Amino acid sequence: xxxxxxxxxRTMMLDAPAPAxxxxxxxxxxxxxxxxxxxxxxxxxxxxxxVSFDIMAGETLGLVGESGCGKSTVGRALIRLYEPTAGSVRxxxxxxxxxxxxxxxxxRPEMQMVFQDPQAxxxxxxxxxxxxxxxxxxxxxxxxxxxxxxxxELMDQTGLNRRFANRYPHEFSGGQRQRIGIARALxxxxxxxxxxxxIAALDVSIQAQVVNLLEDLQDRLxxxxxxxxxxxxxxxxxxxxxxxxxxxRIAELSPRDALYARPLHPYAEALLSAVPEPDPDREGSRxxxxxxxxVPSPANPPTGCAFCTRxxxxxxxxxxxxxxxxxxxxxxxxxCHLYPSEARSNQPNSRHAAPSGSTGGGSSQHQQHGV
Amino acid sequence: xxxxxxxxxxxxxxxTVFRTRGGEVHAVNSVSFHLRRGELLGVVGxxxxxxxxxxxxxxxxxxxxxxxxxxxxVWLGGRDILKIPDSDxxxxxxxxxxxxxxxxxxxxxxxxxxxxxxMEPLIRHMGMTKAQAxxxxxxxxxxxxxxxxxxRLDSYPHQFSGGMRQRVMIAIAxxxxxxxxxxxxxxTALDVTIQAQIIELVKDLRHKLGMAIIWITHDLGVIAxxxxxxxxxxxxxxxxxxxxxxxxxxxxxxxxRALLKTVPSLTGAREARLQVIEGQxxxxxxxxxxxxxxxxxxxxxxxxxxxxxxRRAVDGxxxxxxxxxxxxxxxxxx
Numbered sequence: 001x002x003x004x005x006x007x008x009x010r011t012m013m014l015d016a017p018a019p020a021x022x023x024x025x026x027x028x029x030x031x032x033x034x035x036x037x038x039x040x041x042x043x044x045x046x047x048x049x050x051v052s053f054d055i056m057a058g059e060t061l062g063l064v065g066e067s068g069c070g071k072s073t074v075g076r077a078l079i080r081l082y083e084p085t086a087g088s089v090r091x092x093x094x095x096x097x098x099x100x101x102x103x104x105x106x107x108r109p110e111m112q113m114v115f116q117d118p119q120a121x122x123x124x125x126x127x128x129x130x131x132x133x134x135x136x137x138x139x140x141x142x143x144x145x146x147x148x149x150x151x152x153e154l155m156d157q158t159g160l161n162r163r164f165a166n167r168y169p170h171e172f173s174g175g176q177r178q179r180i181g182i183a184r185a186l187x188x189x190x191x192x193x194x195x196x197x198x199i200a201a202l203d204v205s206i207q208a209q210v211v212n213l214l215e216d217l218q219d220r221l222x223x224x225x226x227x228x229x230x231x232x233x234x235x236x237x238x239x240x241x242x243x244x245x246x247x248x249r250i251a252e253l254s255p256r257d258a259l260y261a262r263p264l265h266p267y268a269e270a271l272l273s274a275v276p277e278p279d280p281d282r283e284g285s286r287x288x289x290x291x292x293x294x295v296p297s298p299a300n301p302p303t304g305c306a307f308c309t310r311x312x313x314x315x316x317x318x319x320x321x322x323x324x325x326x327x328x329x330x331x332x333x334x335x336c337h338l339y340p341s342e343a344r345s346n347q348p349n350s351r352h353a354a355p356s357g358s359t360g361g362g363s364s365q366h367q368q369h370g371v
Numbered sequence: 372x373x374x375x376x377x378x379x380x381x382x383x384x385x386x387t388v389f390r391t392r393g394g395e396v397h398a399v400n401s402v403s404f405h406l407r408r409g410e411l412l413g414v415v416g417x418x419x420x421x422x423x424x425x426x427x428x429x430x431x432x433x434x435x436x437x438x439x440x441x442x443x444x445v446w447l448g449g450r451d452i453l454k455i456p457d458s459d460x461x462x463x464x465x466x467x468x469x470x471x472x473x474x475x476x477x478x479x480x481x482x483x484x485x486x487x488x489x490m491e492p493l494i495r496h497m498g499m500t501k502a503q504a505x506x507x508x509x510x511x512x513x514x515x516x517x518x519x520x521x522x523r524l525d526s527y528p529h530q531f532s533g534g535m536r537q538r539v540m541i542a543i544a545x546x547x548x549x550x551x552x553x554x555x556x557x558x559t560a561l562d563v564t565i566q567a568q569i570i571e572l573v574k575d576l577r578h579k580l581g582m583a584i585i586w587i588t589h590d591l592g593v594i595a596x597x598x599x600x601x602x603x604x605x606x607x608x609x610x611x612x613x614x615x616x617x618x619x620x621x622x623x624x625x626x627x628r629a630l631l632k633t634v635p636s637l638t639g640a641r642e643a644r645l646q647v648i649e650g651q652x653x654x655x656x657x658x659x660x661x662x663x664x665x666x667x668x669x670x671x672x673x674x675x676x677x678x679x680x681x682r683r684a685v686d687g688x689x690x691x692x693x694x695x696x697x698x699x700x701x702x703x704x705x
Contacts, residue, residue, distance in 0.1 A: 066562035173651050203417040203652065204589055208633045208645035215644070230562065237635035237645060260637065274567040275637055276592030280615045282638075283596035290571055291564045294532040 020054035027087035049248035062239030109188035118177030175206035247306035385443035413598030421607035469544030475536035486524025534565035606663025613694030
């Protein structure tokens with residue numbers, strides 16, 4: 001039974017100049033606002049407002065941004081933990097958003113999630129073996145002996161001592177709990193894992209342990225990650241390409257090294273300049289871009305560019321016309337009027353007609369295996 | 372021990388113990404440090420390292436029991452404030468020491484207007500009338516960079532964003548012109564661009580008001596940018612202390628060195644694999660007889676398991692004045 005469940009990730013990677021494993025097109029996730037005595041629908045929180053990107057097999061795409069920018073919502077909508085308002089998502093060939101419930105259930109093993117807070121995402125009344133074994137009962141049909149063997153195997157892979165199989169989550173530290181969450185996500189040999197701020201709740205000295213584990217597993221099992229984080233230095237370490245989100249939209253999507261060396265979007269530039277570095281000499285001399293004010297409400301985003309209210313380089317066009325994400329340099333997509341591009345001059349109708357078929361798909365080919 | 376000199380705050384051998392059902396936890400073990408006028412002392416450590424408990428216990432903010440301050444002296448304004456009656460301590464907390472907490476949402480009272488919460492200490496500790504306090508509260512809001520201060524006094528905390536709330540917290544902490552401002556992870560709950568705003572504000576306020584600040588954080592980057600001196604804590608004790616440049620340029624304690632290496636760089640060479648500090652931070656169930664970092668330390672030898680190292684100067688200056696470390700291993704020769 002076990003061999004059937006063996007990972008295929010690595011071999012699959014070598015076989016094929018395959019299309020992107022994950023293709024997201026114009027994804028929108030609106031949460032309705034109901035007000036008044038009659039709870040009438042009076043507006044929407046546009047948490048995700050037209051996001052498109054590709055993730056290649058074996059690649060790690062970093063998704064960064066500040067709280068409330070919609071990065072976690074993208075991760076959840078992507079694997080249909082939310083029902084997205086519009087858009088399309090293809091993961092390994094299947095259109096996730098149109099799958100019927102039973103088909104979606106059968107698709108679930110391929111796409112898993114590691115949550116931010118290992119305290120809240122593990123059932124305190126289940127033992128470690130029950131937690132890791134639950135997806136196996138639900139999806140694999142292994143008999144109890146094989147199941148236990150698989151549980152042990154997963155515990156070995158994630159650096160959990162087998163002796164702890166019958167302990168409860170509260171008996172573990174934060175870092176170990178996150179390992180349990182990762183073991184559970186791996187149980188069914190997924191191809192694609194959404195890591196939603198997996199290290200945000202951990203201490204500095206434990207973060208590196210978990211990130212190294214995620215990288216080892218990726219190498220060994222050929223996993224594909226969407227790594228959601230607000231920690232820009234950790235994303236620089238783990239991601240091949242990075243998407244910077246602001247107020248429900250992608251501001252810039254670039255290969256890692258290019259982005260950190262020379263961010264193109266003014267928001268990406270400000271965000272990177274705001275990160276403090278553990279080096280007193282550099283910190284003393286650094287020119288920091290201090291953004292004024294706060295992020296606008298996603299229920300009432302500014303017309304035009306979402307960043308126009310705080311942008312140090314704002315122009316007149318920014319307050320009236322929304323810039324679309326378009327390729328401005330090989331492999332680099334930016335949504336900003338500072339960078340003229342062909343795609344953008346075809347506005348305004350082209351946005352919905354061919355949202356990013358030309359951009360998302362085309363550009364990411366350049367940067368397939370950044371590792 | 373640090374000599375008094377121009378120190379506004381002088382802490383000597385502070386010990387705090389928590390009594391729990393599972394036994395005692397020695398959260399703070401013989402912590403000594405001082406703070407000079409106008410200086411910013413950064414305190415770095417992971418959760419459980421004792422950095423917050425140290426600050427809370429020195430101004431009596433811990434619930435007792437379960438907490439118990441078992442020893443030490445805290446000199447502030449010519450008095451040992453561990454030995455003064457509660458009523459006097461309340462005066463010290465309001466007027467001499469300001470506290471900014473990590474989470475601005477839970478430390479402001481949601482049912483009172485912001486103006487009231489800033490005016491309260493002014494009326495209580497400074498003896499102002501309501502009208503005077505209101506004028507001063509508006510000035511304070513302006514000082515922390517909130518525009519339209521007059522009308523914002525009537526807003527409630529939920530009408531402010533996270534960054535604005537933290538500005539209000541700072542305004543409250545500054546209300547009585549304290550000698551010492553203790554900021555416990557004041558930017559941890561904030562986004563980086565808002566964090567940058569708050570750091571700029573604090574730099575600016577220091578310049579204007581010249582107060583001494585203790586800034587507690589786990590973020591080495593934040594410390595590098597604002598601190599004059601740094602104190603690194605682990606397992607309830609100070610493991611390394613020194614001027615910020617010396618400490619970052621030439622860290623002596625294996626923990627400090629590992630901590631600096633385990634954080635990936637934003638601009639430097641990208642490391643193929645992150646350096647790891649194996650194991651877990653300790654829970655100090657008894658007074659440590661060995662070095663608390665020894666089980667995770669790459670340089671540990673026999674002595675580390677039998678003797679808790681004392682702080683020793685590494686630059687020849689008197690202890691507390693320069694760079695010191697609590698470690699048996701000699702980084703220079705290792």
